[in-house]
Amino acid sequence: MEEVNKKIFIEYVSHLYSTDKSYEVIGKTIKAVKLFLESDYQVNRKGYKAYIRENAVELSDKPYIKDALCGFLNYLGIGYSRTRKEKYVKPLEKLSDVSEKNMKLMNEFVYYLTQDEDYSPHTIEIYSFSIKKYFEYANEVSVDNYKRFVRMLEDEGLSPRTIRLRITALERFSKWMKKPIELKRPKFKKELNTENVPTEAEYNRLLEYLKTCPNRDRYFFIKILATTGARVSEFFQFKWDDIISGEVTLKGKGNKYRRFFFSRQLQAEVKAYVKESHKTGYVAVGKCGRLTQRSLCQSMKDWGDKCGIDRSKMHPHAFRHFFAKMYLKKNNDVVQLADLLGHGSIDTTRIYLQKSYDEQKKEFNRSVVW
Structure with a gap:
């Protein structure tokens, strides 16, 4: 690594440890930035694009590397960002009642959890409540409905922690239905009162x-x-x-x-x-x-x-x-x-x-x- 890049690297590592990122994220970021600085690519937007393009296969299963490098370039004031403008998702509206078909699905799902899975009664209670709440607003299981349901929870002012629990229940339900859906979870800072x-x-x-x-x-x-x-x-x-x-x-x-x-x-x-x-x-x-x-x-x-x-x-x-x-x-x-x-x-x-x-x-x- 060139002396100029070595100095930049040391300063950036010090910066990372002053952030609220976990040690795991910091470790991955340091490794990604070090490999980039040790390469022959220029430390700018053009060099970043060339690095990503020419190492596409190797980086295909490591999406965190792109985020790490973009964060590094932003730190240098180059201003490269992968952030996209969030698309507005219209929240769901409450239905008159839960359909018989969905009531039956809920019962089968809860029975499955109690018989075939090793979940605690408290977890089963959370899953049951979350799925029932979902079917009060949607008749079908789909990515669009899931996203709209989560938006509704956000509009209701539920805490990120509670929303994450609802999402976990929805994902487990979709997996049980053999229609696996994954959703982005809201971040929250773990605090102790x-x-x-x-x-x-x-x-x-x-x-x-x-x-x-x-x-x-x-x-x-x-x-x-x-x-x-x-x-x-x-x-x-x-x-x-x-x-x-x-x-x-x-x-x-x-x-x-x-x-x-x-x-x-x-x-x-x-x-x-x-x-x-x-x-x-x-x-x-x-x-x-x-x-x-x-x-x-x-x-x-x-x-x-x-x-x-x-x-x-x-x-x-x-x-x-x-x-x-x-x-x-x-x-x-x-x-x-x-x-x-x-x-x-x-x-x-x-x-x-x-x-x-x-x-x-x-x-x-x-x-x-x-």
């Missing part, structure tokens, strides 16, 4: 209250969630024997297997409790059988009311966040935390480095003393 995570003091206060309750299972519900960082779907798979043994490997989100560890303190407490109460089988069981996410959520809010803890902090996922915050407090290893939480990207885990308003204020007053 650190104000809605229980504090250590609130957590301890909650445990002290639950210890006094006749049903001590509740105490262990919170203790397990807060010391494993498990998602609620994973928590529902835990058995008393798993905790006593100290670890278990389960299938979690995305059908990926994940290993969970249980602390020695928790093991000892559960072992004594099981011996006393003769508990067996699944942990998350209530008076009427296996718990649901909704029933657990409602119960947790009721427990929070008794302890003076804001209801917004009392749901299963809040204790996954609590686990992450506490782990980083004790061991500032984001990479290891990402592995424990089952995150596919470390960027997802970095949100736990955010500090709450009170933490920021306290740290500010401690640091700014000049």
